[in-house]
Amino acid sequence: MRIKKIEIEGFKSYSQLEVVDKLDPQFNAITGLNGSGKSNILDAICFLLGITNLANVRAHSLSDLVYKQGQAGINRATVTIIFDNSEQQPAGYGKCKEIIVRRQIIINGRNTYQINGTVATNQRVSDLFRMVGINVNNPHFLIMQGRITKVLGMKPLEILSMLEEAAGVRMYECKKLNAIRIIEKRDAKVDEINKLFEEDILPRVERLKKDRENYLEYQRIEREVQVLERKFNAYDYHNSQLQIKELENKAQTFRQQITQVVKEIDQLQQEAKREEENLRKMESECAKNTAPEFQKLEKLLKEKQSSLAKIESEKDGKEADFNELLVSIERKIESLTGDRQHLETKRNYLANAQSENGTVEQQGLSAEEAVQRARLRLEALARGMTTDEQGNAVTLEAQLIAARTKLSEQQTNSKKLEMQLSQSRKVIEKKRLELATFKRRSSGDHESKRKIETEISKIERDLHSLNFDPELEKNFEAERKLLSREHAEITRELDNFEARYYNLQFNYKDPYDGFDRKNVRGVVAKLFKLKDPKFATALEVVAGGRLYNIVVNYAEVAKVLIDKKCIQNRVTMLPMDKIEVRGVVSKRQIQEAKRMVGDENVFVPRELIEYEPELEPVINFVFGNSLICLNMEQANLLTYKNQNVNCRTVTLNGDDLNPRGILTGGSRNHKASVLSALHDVFGKYERVSQINREQHSLNAKLASLRPIQQRFEDLNAKLRDHKHHLDAVVTALKSNPVEVLTEEIGRLEQEIKDLNETMENVLPDIERLKQLIRELEQQKKDENFHENEKNNAQRELDNAKKELERMKDTFGSAKERLASLREEISLLEQSIENDRKELAQLEKLRDEKNTEIEKFAAKVAEANESVQHLQDDMDKYNQDVRLKDKTLRTKAAEISEFKKRISQLKNKQLSNEKDAQEAIKNSKEFAKRAQQLERIHRWISEEKENFGLRNTEYDFTDFTFDIGKREIEQRKDRIKELSHTINTKAMHLLDTAEGQCQELDVKRSQLVKDKKQLYDTIEQLDERKKRELIAAHKQISNDFGSIYSTLLPGAGAELVPPAGAENCLSGLEVRVAFNGKYKDSLSELSGGQRSLIALSLILAMLKFKPAPFYILDEIDAALDISHTENIGKMIKNHFSQSQFIVVSLKQGFFDNANVVYRIQFKDGRSIISREENNRQ
Template sequence: MHIKSIILEGFKSYAQRTEINGFDPLFNAITGLNGSGKSNILDSICFLLGITNFNVSGEVRAANLQDLVYKNGQAGITKATVSITFDNANKSQSPLGFETHDEITVTRQVMVGGRNKYLINGVNANNTRVQDLFCSVGLNVNNPHFLIMQGRITKVLNMKPPEILAMIEEAAGTRMYECKKITAQKIIEKKEAKLKEIQTILNEEITPTMQKLKEERSSYLEYQKLMREMEHLSRLYVAWLFVCAEETKVKSAEDLKVMQDSITQLQANMAENENKVQELSAQIQELQKKRDQEVGGVLKGLEETLSEVQRVDAKAQSAVDMKKQNLTEETKKRKELLKSMEEDKKMLVVKEGEVSKVAEKLSALQEKGQKDSAALEAAQSHFKAVSAGLSTNEDGEEATLAGQMMTCKNDMSKADTEAKQAQMKLKHAQQELKAKQAEVKKMDSGYQKDQEAFNTVKKNKEKLEADMGKLQYQDGKEEGLLDRKRQLNREVTTLRNTYESLMSRFPNLRFDYSDPERGWDRSRVKGLLANLITVSDVSYSTGLEVVAGGKLYNVVVDTEVTGKKLLEKGELKRRYTIIPLNKISARTLNDSLVTTAKSLVGEQNVHTALSLVGYEADLRKAMEYVFGSTLVCDTLDNAKRVAFDKRVMTKTGTLSGGARSQSASVLSSLQELREVQDSLSATETALQTLDKELAGLKGTAERYRLLKQQLDMKTEELDILQVKLHQSSFHKQQEELKMLQKTIEECEETLHSSNEVQKKAEEKYKVLENKMKNAEAEREKELKAAQQKVNSAKTKADAFSKKLKERQQAESLVLELEELKREQAGYEQQILAVDEAMKTIQEQIDNMSTTVAENKESVRKAQEELTRQKKVIVSQDKEIKGKSTEANHMREKTNESQLKIKELEHNINKHRKDSQDAVAKVHFLLLLEEHDQERGLFGQPNTGYDFKVNNPKEAGQRLRKLEESKTRLERSVNKRAMNMLSQAEERYNDLMKKKRIVENDKSKILQTIEELDQKKKEALNIAWQKVNKDFGSIFSTLLPGADARLAPPEGCGALEGLEFKVALGNTWKENLTELSGGQRSLVALSLILAMLLFKPAPIYILDEVDAALDLSHTQNIGQMLRTHFTHSQFVVVSLKDGMFTNANVLFKTKFVDGVSAVSRTTQAQPDQNKGPRKGPSQRHNDQFRQRNITGHQL
């Protein structure tokens, strides 16, 4: 298969449709000036063959598919098309699936934007199908050994012996085997690891498990043995229970008959007792009716009569007692008055003596003093009033004697009326007081009970209050704590939502894992590095993030063992890098370097990254590992000065920076996250503390509520009792007694004051009456007295300035004397009044005593009659009580009989039920034990149920012990041990089988590798011999008289490496450095062509491989291609006519008006067997026949 024609349209410099026809099946050359588009023809072939990655391959000079379009599509051409027609007449070289086609046309088209498509014989095809087509004939564009570029020759020259050997392996096809061998060895390593894993499982899991299960199987077998013994004993014991139940059943029938007879007898007794009770009840009703008539008629009347007589007697007696009390008081009062009068008399005598003495001394004081002048004026005024017929009253007012007497009469009458009213009111109140006191005494017992109940409840209340005080619990405290708890729960929810919201912005900061093993110490895992640092200055956050990079999300642990367990069994949600503190190697900057850096840009402008972060002391190695070797500067200029100063940084120093991210820095946001987390932790701690406080307070609160409830009940009960006491008759009577007592005191006070007023008024009236009788004499007397007073006042006024003190003393004595005289007169009058009152009271007492004696006699008679009637009623009550006692006795007998009957019925039912249950249970046990058919053997000798040989009671005791052992064993025995052991043995056998399979596979793979290694050596040896032969032949053709070969280095074998050996004439060179540059290029080119000849392809493309050769060597290359490659088509790009003169067809390119054009020239080649070859210039003139190829067609 070879190229017949190429059509280019819009491809690189070929803007218009260009058809290049007439390709020679063997040797074609392309030449032209630089930039005229000759290499673009080779690019179009590579492009069509399916190349995709231009940057890697380098075979096509374009960065991407769009570069293949003419002027990148900017000249109105938007697609590039390449179409090549292949001659497929030689079916031995035909691609798979195209044996029926004589020609194959393949088209590839790419459009601006990168979209491209393939067509095979005008039908759309995908890239894979096109590559399969070309690969089937040895044209793999991704491994293009058919394409020889100028750079490949240089590459071959620089190859070492192993690399040259690798080329031979590639040509022989054993290279793929080496790759497969490496893969197989890796598989063997995996198999080895699998074997180790299987062995580990056997040693650590299955073998111990099997050993444990074997022990458990022994326990289970012992358990089964115990169950069998229990089954045997259970059958014997159940049989014995059944026999006992059968005997009990027979005995129960007799017991039931006895109990039923007892019930019948008791029922008969009950009926007899019931009749007697009915008779007694009738008799009691008749007696009760008669008694009620007595009580309601005669007794009630007698009681009312007695009550009325007693009331009258009490009232009369109260009046007598009151009079006697009044008489006693009056007697006492008279004695006190007499005593006071005697004392005043003595005092009067003393005072009169004193006054007489003072009067003698103060006779000269009558005419002195300013105040005596006023007395003089008063005396003068009094004298005038007396002269006019007026007199002076006690108030010092001037009035007539008649007017003063009328006033005294009015005062006496008023005082007498008030005294009588008070006396009547007092008498009535005293009578009522005595009656109420008698009634109160009768009601005192009920009230006392209520008062005692009130005091008891009050004490209980006070005790409850004391108990509540001891609790030291404030009412509402628990409710307040519960409100606080609800508030904290809301705060926790809010903080948790805020925390989750912040965490959702930085999901990489979330690190969760499960405990790898039981009892795991979580302090061994420190957490993400980002969560373990704090940044004091937020302005450096971005720089620190750049320093840490991906390490910011590494997990810090204490040891590598912790890290391994965390990775294997920690159930991590994503991949993490672990930093073990005990293994990590820390790198830090030395102090001199930091000092130098700070001296360059200033103390505050550069810092070590480690100094900008805060961390716990035990995390220092991890922090030094991440931040220890980096400096952070405040500005880019300072960073440049530090980074590029050789005193600070080595040649490996780096400068990192960039634009600030618009989003918040992770480290700066971490501060907010930590604050929220700290608040959340603090709130949760407070919530836990509150829960503990509530838990501790719960008992106290419950006790407090219980006491408070009891206190409320007691308070309510106390209020009810207090209301009951206040509303009781006794309390009301007490209140009335207090009111009566108060009334008596007021009346006595009123009576006393009225008596005093009346006495004074009577005394004054008598004095005035005496004055009225002796009016004229009194008037003269008063005139004289008034005159004397005037004179005396004048004398006192005159003597006042000298004897003021004596005057005052004298006046005081005079006043005292006058007061004593008045009191003396009052005593006499009071004694007379008391005597009169005592006489009157005594008369009243005598009269009342007769009435009281009569009342006493009436009371006595009424009491006797009432007592007699009560005795009659008491005798009736005794008869009724006797009848009632007898009836109650009968009822008690009836109740006892009923209880006995119920007890017997209950015993009968219980006896029946127990008997039935026992029989049913034994029958059930018989059925359960599946030996109901053996019932006839129970208790029979010489059987398994012989109770004499096998003691059933001992069997029952043994059975209970076995039950205990069974219960104990059931807690520890593994009933699945047999199955689990079978499963473990099955798993063990399965693993052993897999282990044998893996070992067999390993043996087979190793055996196959040995066999293939031998075949590889044979194939490599054949390829080496063939390539070596063609290498020498081609090189001698390119450089006549020279020879070359591939030989192993000294001391090595051919399979360890090959190197070039070159001979010029008969001299073999030591190495290629002794050759010229052109000769070395010929050596490399010869090897490449020899490799191509070993496994020829249908088409070869050579791109200026003769660039470094002179003309003679170039001519030899052309000659060599014609002689050695007679079954392949060559397309050669060259600028030297020594190369293309050997070509059968020559294509020339030129660049016209910005578009490439191609012309085709066919040259006739001379027969190599006829005459010498002409020179190049002569052949150029004589043998070329040329015609131009336009931009549209040839």
């Protein structure tokens, strides 16, 4: 890998880029005067190779390597070397014919390497050069000034270090030291792991094992408590059931005895009659007391309803006016739209007519103008005058004077234009010269401007490719706000509605995260929609309490909601998978009912509503057992008179007839009907669902827009930054002489262009005026001029009249048609403008009326609320009356039963009745206890069949309440004791700790294994290094003696271990002999002899393991001319496989080089020139 080219810029004395090009692959010499910068080239090579000791390149810091330390406006030093890699030596670079290494330092900045244009680390560059035997920090290929004398002063170990570098084992030593340091670090890590094992992990594992045992015991006892409590509760329930049966048998015995006493029935009937009379008196008194209050409420309600009707009437009138106004606005808009379309059609007609008849019209107008011109000319000639170019009547003399004046003016303008052109051309040439000068100085700003403009174009293309409209996001947000506002308003209305009809509300909380709310359908009343509101009351009576049941998809869902206590109120659940529909009216019954009263008089409830098909079981369960009729007569006929129908029937007024003989009904308040009110707001529920879907869609659209919007905003911000930067650059350029001169040159070029165009217009005008003057002078001299002109004018007039007469028909019709279209268009435009103004006035009036309607709507809502409050008071009053009535009847029944029981007790077995009451009381208590247990523990209803069976978990043999309580308390005491020390996370923590323990043990074993492998490898490599060094010592010592005897005939030299050493591994010393006799010390030699010894040793090492290139810096300084020539010849003849770059001041040395580079120092910087040495 040889050096082909060196580029130096800003390094030491090389302020500008200097290139050492076309280096000879064998022998290159660098020469020049002292201080010219010869050695700086070698320093640049060492700098690129990564030298760390800056003293070797005569610098204290990296900033010293920059030209004048950055004080001359140069703040960076750059060295680039191109290596010939045709031999493909370094591993990993086999495909590279050239390797380009570049190093740059910046004052107060970064220090960077690049290999083939890619940024590289210092270590990567160092490894690259070491792979080809180049280590600049311990170089055997580099012999700098003073290195010769340093070699002679080296100690045995330093000479051994040179031998190691030459043998190629020095890099191994570095790697070995690094490996040993890593092993030491790993040993510390192993110690740390062992300490962690002994002090932390193992004690923690033991502690967690104990915690796990306690936790497992805690769980076991908890399970035992649960089993015992379950068995205890089962025993309690089983015992209660046994007691109930026993007590019921006792009570039954007593009742059988009491029923035998029937002798006192007549007496009891008389007493009942008297009690009924008393009750009637009580009812009469109650009616008298409550009548005034009822009349007062009824009167107030009628007044409020009358006031409400009046306000609603006024509101309806306003809404009717408003609707009429809306119709007027709509008609006006339709009229305006039609006029605009008509206007557009007329304009199209006009355009087509102009394209068809425009030429005819223009020709007719031209013919009229020709007739007019001919008449004016003839009239002027009749007065002894003529006409000018504009058709004005003037004399020939006046025309001649005007033409001469105009000619004089144009000739003056022509001369002025020529002078201005000449002056402008001189100025522009001068400015162009100045511009060329300044352009060479300021090309950087223009390049920066061009780059910024390119980047701006790219950003604008990216923005365009996004195809993003910023207004779209704003529109979506505005639409979402409108929907949110509408949703809030409707929700508020629905909340008020549900507050009035609280039974329609069903609120619950999710039993667990991820609960699917779709499995809860909701209240039955909200799951269908009335087809006709008149059936609301009848359907409400048919459904009864089931109207407020809660529908769920699965029984498991209902169970979870109840078990998790997710529902605040007591409700009845209808699981769709468990519904059993019974007593549904059959098709035969329906057909028979229609036959009896007519199709139009009987209705099937489920056919009067709309619902989802999957809700069919629920609808049948709620409505399936009844029919609806118009009146009581029809209902009575179907329910009681025909056994083929014989089903429950409900009238439109809400009368309920049951085949079992039960009849309920009476006056009902239709306004209070839940289904009727629900029908009125059903559309609002649907609107809320629709708004939710639209909001979900909008949110999805906004979410999809956000990445594009973010990209759009980022690009916009980047575009603004670039434009701001461009403005700054443009401003700087405008103040720049280049920009100012460019602008002035552009202005001058435009000025010259304008002057030329003006000149081109002036010159023909001058010629025309000259010709006109000649013609006028000739006409002035011609005596028959006026007569001839009159004849010509008369002919022109005749011809123009003929042409106009010829075109009269076509021209007239075209002109009339076009004028008519233009008039229609004008009228339409005026009509549209008037309609637009009227529309604006109507829209203003619409807004005013809308405001009035909103005010009336508020009044109606307020009046409605007052009426509703009074209606609620009436309902409450009626309910209180009914409750009182019920109380009286209940009281009467209780009195009758009491008297009956007294009569029985007086006549029969007073003591038995007391025992019966006690048995019944105890039975009820046990039944209540059993119900309570069954309600609390729902598993009892499933498992009670197994209670008391032997060999099961409910085997109650030898089990009592005391035994069960004692065992449960003992285990709970143990649980309480364990709960203070229990660690519920012990299982998880133990698994984690054991995993960490195992992982650390594996790592520790691996570390020990890796350490052993490393030491085994080091031992093998040390042995191989020893063999390599001994072999290298033998060969280098022989070459050392041979080279020295060649340079100094009769002398000899060798490398030997120090006294007492077995081999070269302890170090090496130099011995020199003259005529076979070895010298005791090198101090006995002359300076030249010592230099030759050092040089011979270095060359011997170079010969042992040749490097790709060698650098020699004035190694011949202490040698005379003959030895210098010998060294040059020896290098050329014996080191033909390596490249030498030498610095020398002696002619005899560099005369042997193939290429000589001469260095000169001019204008404060070094300059390089190349010469090829053709001397043989």
